[in-house]
Amino acid sequence: MECQIKNICCIGAGYVGGPTMAVIAQKCPHIQVNVVDINRERIRNWNEKDLERLPIYEPGLKKIIEECRGENLHFSNEVEKNIETADMIFISVNTPTKKKGIGAGQASDLKWIEASARKIAEYANGKTIVVEKSTLPVKTAEVIKNILEFSNVDQTKYKTQSKSFTVLSNPEFLSEGTAIKDLENPDRVLIGGDNEESIKALVNIYLNWVDETKILTTDLWSSELSKLTANAFLAQRISSINSISALCESTGADINDVATAIGADKRIGSHFLQSGPGFGGSCFKKDILNLIYICNHYGLNHVSSYWIQVLEINNWQKKRISNIVVNKLFGTISGKKIAVLGFAFKANTNDTRESAAIDICKDLIEEGANLNIYDPKVSLSQIENDLFTLKTNNQINYPIESTVTICKLIIEAIKDSDAIIVLTEWEEFKHLNWEEISSLMRKPSWLFDTRSICDLKKAKSYGINVWRVGMDNEKN
Structure with a gap:
């Protein structure tokens, strides 16, 4: 008998859970979708009447929330209640890198995964399909299965039905900034599992809008490893093109021409060949570290060394850009004002996790610069949280408040600055008024374009010195 899914519960209302469940609710109006989280502020923001205050910015998300919220899409802190009524439960919680203990600095911390599995074991009823949505180490499904099957739960209060669980892996392959488009028209949907009935139930959900030819089914372990590998390969491409950008600057080649060629x-393709300040986001670094840990665990030290280099090139690129700014400004930026345009790790998202901007700003602050930071979507509080950790970690020895100003307007950030550094490829940074900007800056003024999006010729025509990643800047 085919399993009919009527109620879905998603544990975790973050960057994956929120948008994914919103699209499922829109495409499957016959299914009630409940997104739960213990973070009360996050849930309050998801339920805000003012849709501009949603906790996540993604193009297209606001429209779906407006259409489905309160109909078949619900956000709440009622974790246990919604687990009880769910036919299918997605686990979409954070899996940060461990900070201490075995595997610290590389292995994923699975405490929220385990906590979710124990909640499901205690409160679920009848037959429940549990779906891994978080990015997880290989064999995590085995851990979840053991918890679900062997948790010491008092069964006496479940008098009318017994419990049974199946576990599936359904990793997300979203790119922040295009997450809704990725969900609505995915390259592929990957489902790993060993229970045909449960796999079919999840396949049927996606068939409401995804062509069957794009739905791939595998075993659990291949599905889990595919997600880690996909992110590692994408990060590798970014580190590769960034390494060549430095060579271009030294030889007179242009990285944009090289990337196009x-x-x-x-066999290679054009995606992820844009040179920049380094990759960021919640997944790339974390997943590569996890891959390194797994390789070392199985004695594959040469493999782990290979992936370590991808991270080292990424860190080197950020430090290299910071050093270039200092060198171009006569070897010192102490007391100088620098306008930082962009703080999110990429355009069209308000996510700053592992953003290259954080490390570059840290370097500039440590050199004594005064930073004016502007980003169109990242909140004042988020920028402060990301930068104030510098002070709490004792990485600088003077008050950060006196060195950083968060600006609401581009012009406010640029006024009286010695230099502009573009760190996020927001569309508005492609169309800056260089005539006006040049009149506001202190001379000699500099533009550092780490995203290759600015009109360098126009900036130069108004007397601004320019540097662009991957270009012979002495020649141009």
Whole structure:
């Protein structure tokens, strides 16, 4: 008998859980979708009448929330209640890198995964399909299965039905900034499992809008490893092109021309060949560290060394850019004002996790610069939280408040600055008024374009010195 899914519960209302469940609710109006989280402020923001205050910014998300919220899409802190009524439960909680203990600095911390599994074991009723949505180490499904099957739960209060669980892996392959488009028209949907009935139930949900040819089914372990590997390969491409950007600057080649030429090769393709300040986001670094840990665990030290280099190039690129700014400004930026345009790790998201901007700003602060930071979507409190950790970690020895100003307008950030550094590829930074900007800056003024999006010729025509990643800046 085919399993009919009527109620879905998603544990975790973050960057994956919120948008994913919103799209499922929109495409499956016959299914009630409940997104739960213990974070009360996050849930309050998801329920805000003012849709501009949603906790996540993604193009297209606001429209779906407006359409489905209160109909078949609900956000609450009622974790136990919604687990009890769910036919299918998605686990979409955070899996940060461990900070201490075995595997510290590399292995994923699975405490929230385990906590979710124990909640499900205690409160679920009847047959329940549990779906891994978080990015997880290989064999995590085994841990979840053991908890669900062997948790010491008092069964006496469940008089009318017994419990049974199946576990599936359904990793997300979203790119922040295009997450809704990725969900609505995915390259592939990957489902790993060993129970045909449960797999079919999840496949049927996606068939409401995804072509069957895009739905791939595998075993659990292949599905879990595919997610880690996909992120590692994407990060590798970014580190590779960034390493060549430095070579271009030294040899007179242009990284944009090189990327276009190699991207035209159908065996390589053009995606993720844009040189920049380094990759960020919640997944790339974390997943590569996890991959390194797994490789070392199985004695594959040469493999782990390979992936370590991807991270080292990424860190080197950020430090290299910071050093270039200092060197171009006569070897010192102490007391100088620098306008930082962009703080999110990429455009069209308000996510700052592992953003290259954080490390570059840290370097500039440590050199004594005064920073004016502007980002169109990242909140004042988020920037403060990301930068104030510098002070709490004792990485600087003077008050950060006197060195950083968060600005609401681009012009406010640029006024009286010695230099502008573009760190996020927001569309509005492509169309800056260089005539006006040049009149507001202190001379000699500099533009550091780490995203290759600014009109350098126009900036130069108004007397601004320019530097762009991956270009012979002495020649141009």
